[in-house]
Amino acid sequence: PAFQLDNRGKRGIVCDLRHPEGQAVVQALAARADVVVTNLRRRKLAALGMDYESLRARNPRLVYASLTGYGTAGPEQDRAAFDYAAFWARAGIMASLGEPEGPPPTQRPGMGDHMTGLGLAGAIAAALYARDRSGTGQEIQMSLFHAGVWMLGSDIQAAITTGYCHRPMGRHAAPNPLFNFYRTRDGRWLHLIMLQPDRHWTSFCRAIGREDLSADPRFAAAPVRFQHCRELIAILDPIFASRTLEEWAAALDGNGCYWGKVQSVEEVSDDPQALATEAFAPVELPDGRPLRMVRSPVRFAAT
Known part of the structure; x- marks a missing residue:
């Protein structure tokens, strides 16, 4: 279900970047692409010849979006991450919720990934708009950790400004x-x-x-x-x-x-308000069976 949700409407191929043939295919695609999105760590990208500098040399108009766990600088830039760790736990969200006498609550799958992905999509759109004016692309950097800090920004800014640190009171x-x-x-x-x-x-x-x-x-x-x-x-x-x-x-x-x-997840799936706003897209599985898929929350009136 998660793969179907996040890949609806996409076409895909598999390239093994550990081999020169796979690298050549991806580099050829990047040479004529508008956007490249990667979630590999910077050190690995450089070793594969897939870093921004290498790809920009062949395509100066390229918008290169790099999503990492903890950013591209600092002592933990190469630390592996999922949103459970970098977004939820490390950014302070986990410790800000729950009851004071209980353990902090964990998140559900994709909570940080989906929010961060929307932010990255907006950044890519802005970079494409800037390219239309300047004629050149640029690198975009975003991390799950910083996205979590941004989501909890009201509490973190209050701590910075006033010294008050929110803790769960129940x-x-x-x-x-x-x-x-x-x-x-x-x-x-x-x-x-x-x-x-x-x-x-x-x-x-x-x-x-x-x-x-x-x-x-x-x-x-x-x-x-x-x-x-x-x-x-x-x-x-x-x-x-x-x-x-x-x-x-x-x-x-x-x-x-x-x-x-x-509401429970089951209730949301049949919520009259969700149905009225067409929150679910009707699709057909490869075997012909119908299925409802959760749509992106962004709706375009003309395109």
Whole structure:
């Protein structure tokens, strides 16, 4: 499934770059290509004659996109990597999630690869646009590690600027209880996402049937709710556990509250919103069987 997902619409050949014949084929292709994308480490590329300088000598208009684990400089430029290590673990994402008393959560396959791939595709498009103006190509460098740093950029920049380093506190100590997740009576989870809690506080209290909380001095404004967040979450937990997810959907939507439901992979595959936005492409397997494939999130209106 992963190979089908990431290679739909592509044509491919296999060349063994350990042999001169394979190198000659790829060098000939690169000599007339617009773009070359590689995820090999720089030292290996140079040994194979597939580095940017070698290929540019034959094709100055070439856009050469190099994706590595940790970058092309520094003591770990030649370290092997997958997104689990370079993107998820090394970049700080893994340590920023989960409950404080538990181990950090791992990622699912391709989470870092897919995000990094989209970024690299955008960079390639920008380099092609620049080539149309300058007449020459260029090398693009991107790493899984730096992509992870960029994804967690808000937390990392806060640490650099203020010295505050986010660490998992757990849902029972969420500073903003209106930006937290709760379990419903039918065992489902929903995530409140009211980042401006004072704006929503009165309508939220109305949605949960506890308008008295809006006048409670412990929760009168965001700063004091922060001080009493554990108390408020302890109040909200049994309230959300008293109704089903469907019932909460009506109550929260009816009062203009921002939230989202936590879905399983199976639910996403048949989500009406995903189907309405054509998130899945109908394709045919080699034996003629139909199959739905996850599309890229980018949609072009004219091409």
